Amino acid sequence: MFRFLVLSRGLEERLEDLLKQGQVVGDLYDGRGQEATVVGSAFALEEGDWLAPSLREMGALLTRGLDPRMLLLQYLAREGSPSAGRDKAHHLTMPHLGLLGPIGPLGAHLCVLNGVALAFRMRGERRVCLTYLGDGASRTGAAHEGLNLAAVQRLPLVVILIHNRWAFATRSDQQAAVADWIDVAAAYGVPAASVDGNDVLHVYDETRRAVDRARRGEGVTLIVAETYRMRGHAQHDAQEYVPEEELHEWRARDPIDLFERYLIDSGFESRPSLAVVKEAVRRELAAAVEEALSAPMPEPEGARFGTVEGEEIPVPWTRREAVYEDVHQPTLRP
Ligand SMILES: Cc1ncc(C[n+]2csc(CCOP(=O)(O)OP(=O)(O)O)c2C)c(N)n1
Numbered sequence: 001m002f003r004f005l006v007l008s009r010g011l012e013e014r015l016e017d018l019l020k021q022g023q024v025v026g027d028l029y030d031g032r033g034q035e036a037t038v039v040g041s042a043f044a045l046e047e048g049d050w051l052a053p054s055l056r057e058m059g060a061l062l063t064r065g066l067d068p069r070m071l072l073l074q075y076l077a078r079e080g081s082p083s084a085g086r087d088k089a090h091h092l093t094m095p096h097l098g099l100l101g102p103i104g105p106l107g108a109h110l111c112v113l114n115g116v117a118l119a120f121r122m123r124g125e126r127r128v129c130l131t132y133l134g135d136g137a138s139r140t141g142a143a144h145e146g147l148n149l150a151a152v153q154r155l156p157l158v159v160i161l162i163h164n165r166w167a168f169a170t171r172s173d174q175q176a177a178v179a180d181w182i183d184v185a186a187a188y189g190v191p192a193a194s195v196d197g198n199d200v201l202h203v204y205d206e207t208r209r210a211v212d213r214a215r216r217g218e219g220v221t222l223i224v225a226e227t228y229r230m231r232g233h234a235q236h237d238a239q240e241y242v243p244e245e246e247l248h249e250w251r252a253r254d255p256i257d258l259f260e261r262y263l264i265d266s267g268f269e270s271r272p273s274l275a276v277v278k279e280a281v282r283r284e285l286a287a288a289v290e291e292a293l294s295a296p297m298p299e300p301e302g303a304r305f306g307t308v309e310g311e312e313i314p315v316p317w318t319r320r321e322a323v324y325e326d327v328h329q330p331t332l333r334p
């Protein structure tokens, strides 16, 4: 868990550098400060389960086994990336890792993931789906429909509502009238739990309980993770509307520092043993950045339309299929 927290933080730091050097295609939605919420929850899944990220879940993708080199190639839109340089950021679906790509309109991915969960149940497979909704995203029509359907169908699903206090420049108390966000669960008739989103073990424990429940066929659980969006909405946003004291307060509750302190104080690890993990991650990322920067861009000809079985379709889609078939052999449980 510690490695994934540090890996996620380090990768986003490298990506910020690369973005400022003009290397990243598109923008960068930063999950720094929220790593415990996404790593702890993704850690509670098993092989064959599915996860759908929203916009700040880098740590969840890494925890599910996505290679940081692939993520770098993807953000740099290089030919060898999962979407062959034709799409940006973590907009990728990788069936062999159980990852469903995010969808632009907020909340819509929950509806699609409901379909995945329903398919698992219809096939008699005991697999679980997990996804994230921001406090803002959770207030969209699509999210309400999605949660309602998941609840009434008792789908094998866990929804992590990331209460990070902001949706772009709108405070969360302007998004919902509830005093405590756990109260929104009552409207759907689903059990809910509130967790300290900066405490990776607390997130893991509660998610594990919800995953086990879903696997037993007892339906969806909503988990509200209390955390804070430490950066602007994306790199272009200097978050001048965020009170400095709030940032200061939450900085003192940094999830990686908290876990590091816990591991040392409880005697599981020592400062030097954790330094070894950090150094290994630093080296891994340095090598991955170098590799990504020297990887080729897609050929411009690839942007033309092509013909498959007499039908004209955009080449990127055919290439994307080819990349999946060549590189990623499905390893899902039957
Ligand atoms: C339906 C819809 N409305 C607006 C947007 C633009 N948008 C993208 S992210 C975002 C803020 C999301 O806030 P939240 O769900 O709390 O997630 P956070 O940014 O805090 O991670 C907005 C308004 C969108 N993508 N889809």
Ligand SMILES: [Mg+2]
Pocket (backbone or CB within 6 Å): 134, 135, 136, 162, 163, 164, 165, 166, 167, 168, 229
């Ligand atoms: Mg938010």
